[in-house]
Amino acid sequence: xxxxxxxxxxxxxxxxxxxxxxxxxxxxxxxxxxxxxxxxxxxxxxxxxxxxxxxxxxxxxxxxxxxxxxxxxxxxxxxxxxxxxxxxxxxxxxxxxxxxxxxxxxxxxxxxxxxxxxxxxxxxxxxxxxxxxxxxxx
Amino acid sequence: xxxxxxxxxxxxxxxxxxxxxxxxxxxxxxxxxxxxxxxxxxxxxxxxxxxxxxxxxxxxxxxxxxxxxxxxxxxxxxxxxxxxxxxxxxxxxxxxxxxxxxxxxxxxxxxxxxxxxxxxxxxxxxxxxxxxxxxxxxxxxxxxxxxxxxxxxxxxxxxxxxxxxxxxxxxxxxxxxxxxxxxxxxxxxxxxxxxxxxxxxxxxxxxx
Numbered sequence: 001x002x003x004x005x006x007x008x009x010x011x012x013x014x015x016x017x018x019x020x021x022x023x024x025x026x027x028x029x030x031x032x033x034x035x036x037x038x039x040x041x042x043x044x045x046x047x048x049x050x051x052x053x054x055x056x057x058x059x060x061x062x063x064x065x066x067x068x069x070x071x072x073x074x075x076x077x078x079x080x081x082x083x084x085x086x087x088x089x090x091x092x093x094x095x096x097x098x099x100x101x102x103x104x105x106x107x108x109x110x111x112x113x114x115x116x117x118x119x120x121x122x123x124x125x126x127x128x129x130x131x132x133x134x135x136x137x138x
Numbered sequence: 139x140x141x142x143x144x145x146x147x148x149x150x151x152x153x154x155x156x157x158x159x160x161x162x163x164x165x166x167x168x169x170x171x172x173x174x175x176x177x178x179x180x181x182x183x184x185x186x187x188x189x190x191x192x193x194x195x196x197x198x199x200x201x202x203x204x205x206x207x208x209x210x211x212x213x214x215x216x217x218x219x220x221x222x223x224x225x226x227x228x229x230x231x232x233x234x235x236x237x238x239x240x241x242x243x244x245x246x247x248x249x250x251x252x253x254x255x256x257x258x259x260x261x262x263x264x265x266x267x268x269x270x271x272x273x274x275x276x277x278x279x280x281x282x283x284x285x286x287x288x289x290x291x292x293x294x295x296x297x298x299x300x301x302x303x304x305x306x307x308x309x310x311x312x313x314x315x316x317x318x319x320x321x322x323x324x325x326x327x328x329x330x331x332x333x334x335x336x337x338x339x340x341x342x343x344x345x346x
Contacts, residue, residue, distance in 0.1 A: 023159045030166040030173070037173050041181045049188055049324060056327035060294060060310040073323055 050074045051114050059123050063108045080112045085122070089129075102129040187280060188324075190234045191255065194244065195326040197232035198307060201241075201260075203269055216305040218270060221293055223301060224248065226311065229270065233257050235278040243270050246282070246291075246313075253283040253315055288316040 008016075050073050057073075058080055065084035070077070085107045106125045111118060144152075169176075201218040220227045225247035233242040234255060241260040246253065256277040260267050264275045293300045293308035300308065311326045 019156070019159055023163050026163045026166040026170075030170045033170055033173055034177070037177050041177050045181055045185060048185060052192065053323060053325040056310060056325040057312075059327050060296070060325075062297065074321075 046074055047076065047114060047117075050076050050078075051112070051119060054078050054080075054112060054114065055119075055121060058110055058112070063106075063110075063123060063125055065108075076115050078112065078114045080110055083109045083111070085109045103127075104129060187234065187282065191282065192326060194230045194232050194234050195228070195311060196329060197230050198228050198328050201229040201270070217307060218243075219303065219305060219307050221291060221303045221308070221311075223291055224289065226291055226293075226303075229260060235280055245277075248286060248289040251284070251286055252281045253286050253289055253313075255280050255282055283315050283317050283322070285318050286315050287319075290314045 054073055063082050065082065068079065068081040070079040072078070087104060087106045090103045090105075091101075104127045106127070108123045108125065110121050110123060112121070113119075198219070203216055203218045218227075218229050225245060227243065227245045229241060229243055231241055232238060233240055233244070235257050236242050236259060243258040243260055243265070245256045245258075247256075248254075256279050258265060258270075258275060258277045260270055262275060265271065290313075292312040292314075293303045294310040294312065295306070295308055307328060309328055311328070313324045313326070315322050315324075
């Protein structure tokens with residue numbers, strides 16, 4: 001067998017390099033896009049689960065009008081503000097004795113901000129008022 | 139100038155190399171186009187499990203179990219819920235793995251390096267529905283978190299924190315996991331306000 005010892009011409013080397021470069025660039029681009037997308041989805045997943053966790057934590061608290069707080073959960077900054085929307089009182093009446101107590105229902109609006117994104121939700125809260133002796137609840 | 143052309147071997151090798159390169163490029167291109175599908179599928183499954191768990195815990199059932207020593211003891215009935223720092227057991231009407239509406243016994247605990255959820259149907263022939271206990275039946279299992287090195291579970295009844303809870307339903311369950319050296323916190327609220335309302339109303343109108 002005859003072996004060509006002249007080596008490759010410049011054109012041959014350039015074409016081979018070009019083909020290899022196209023292959024490397026396309027594989028690299030796909031990998032880069034994959035990792036960027038994965039990071040984005042990780043962030044989205046964290047925001048989704050954390051926001052619901054913060055919501056549950058706030059809902060578990062005894063809320064009052066005009067309270068606000070800030071904090072960090074799972075690496076995300078959050079703040080919230082509570083506003084009383086409406087309240088109603090059901091009185092318990094006994095004949096000849098007047099009120100024996102009241103049952104109050106509060107509706108709160110909560111504005112929650114997680115990583116500069118705003119969310120709004122509502123919570124109803126109940127409270128029982130028992131009058132001290134001799135005092136009637138109006 | 140050499141005018142001999144290529145040998146058959148040279149031609150075959152170059153075609154093989156070219157074909158391999160084209161395949162790699164074509165696969166990468168296709169992968170790039172479908173990247174959202176591949177990644178979304180994995181995350182959608184993870185998020186679906188967590189969302190289902192959230193609904194499941196929110197639907198924790200006020201299951202009144204019956205004590206097996208009912209004649210001897212005063213407290214004949216009790217609410218089925220047990221929890222400590224490492225695990226908790228509950229009964230829910232909205233399971234993660236079973237069909238919606240099936241009453242199941244759920245158990246969340248750390249097994250090896252994962253936080254797992256096990257579910258047993260309450261009305262299974264191997265379980266006494268009056269006193270639900272884990273017997274020798276194969277539960278349905280799902281992994282909630284992988285690569286977990288530590289788990290801490292806390293319970294709240296309003297603002298009151300409890301390290302252990304027995305036969306009472308908490309209003310909030312806080313699960314803290316150390317996953318891949320990162321601390322993750324998840325809160326699950328059990329809405330029991332309607333019970334509170336009911337209790338208050340009953341007390342209030344008792345005298346009328």
